[in-house]
Amino acid sequence: MQKKLVEVCYTPGGYDYYKGNFEIVVVIDVLRATSAICSAIHNGVKSLIPVSTIEEAKAYQDKGYLVGAERQGQIVSGFDFGNSPYSYMKPEIKGKDIVLSTTNGTRAINIAKDAETVVIGALSNLDYLINWLKDQDKNVLCLCSGWKDKFNLEDSICGGAIAEGLLKTGKFISNEDASVAAKYLYLAAKDNYFGFLKSSSHRRRLKKLNLNEDIKFCLTPNQMEVIPILKGDRLVKLDT
């Protein structure tokens, strides 16, 4: 059997280079959008509608949807919640369709939406996702959301974890240096994500906003067996 590719793209801005060569795109925004999305779908939210702009989010709100909107790490004034995973675990949102717009993560999802399959990755669903990906026999691109089109540490480490998980099955190869580096960063970080990411710029940003509980949650791997998948314009639970 021919080996499949697994690569890590550090930023949405870098996606053009990879576009078209990967049947599966895994969108990653560990702090906090994709961690929140996994939590929501795991906790029974029916679907999440990712939108790029606040204007789109507002339009949905006007139609009666619950809307999460975050910019610069904070809830956008006038919306129901931001992107704290804890906001998406409340019993009252079970079974609902919720709209979500975040600084980086929802933009990455929308950039990737022409791919054959778009799924959501985070540390919280890491092993479950890797286990599913390794049986698909498809080329896999881990698309990091980054921070305003710059490299970020936590997304790259999560991408490196997925790459390493697939490479060690022997069924995948990586050709790009970015993927090799992401794998090394994961191997350096894996025994202590929290400690390793002390120096991450976004962790410092969120800590200033008193979001340490969120950070701890997002950096704890393998808390849930769930894969959110994009169907049309909505993220729903993949039946595995």
Add this chain to the structure above:
Amino acid sequence: MQKKLVEVCYTPGGYDYYKGNFEIVVVIDVLRATSAICSAIHNGVKSLIPVSTIEEAKAYQDKGYLVGAERQGQIVSGFDFGNSPYSYMKPEIKGKDIVLSTTNGTRAINIAKDAETVVIGALSNLDYLINWLKDQDKNVLCLCSGWKDKFNLEDSICGGAIAEGLLKTGKFISNEDASVAAKYLYLAAKDNYFGFLKSSSHRRRLKKLNLNEDIKFCLTPNQMEVIPILKGDRLVKLDT
């Protein structure tokens, strides 16, 4: 004394984000342009004129200059040499002005040329360069040439080495995740650059072209005490 910044930018395409905030830009293209430039200046070449395009290189050749031109790792047909460091150590080129155009490195130099100071970094002049930088009291950006605007491992590791060298003086800080990651990659690679970079895509590319001797040379740190600096449109030896 206020601490100065040291950051690592992975690609010329990412330079816009950093532009204007750093008095000193260190251009890095370990395999092989900046290693060759250090060798040339160390071995008595009077100046190197970096040009971005083959057309510019040809125009200089027509005026009688010796010209090095490399694309895709190979000497461009019709020119005197490519970017093997060994080509620039020949006694007959001492005292000469030489023109150089390479796939990535000379492009990065030209992108950075509006900075107050542009110097050339490689593993071959690593400690000597760090030692000079730490006494300048200026913000330092390590600009990696990458490979066709993608991240590459060897340049990022060299940038990480410079960042780490400056950070440990206590006189510098890094704010960006890209710099933190580059530093980690350097720490993982530093005891065995050659082994660590086995998986680098450009090393594989050059190995196919039978350039293993060049690779070994470029990955051997601290071979020379030289800093090439851009003065006008020419790289010359910095008097330290």
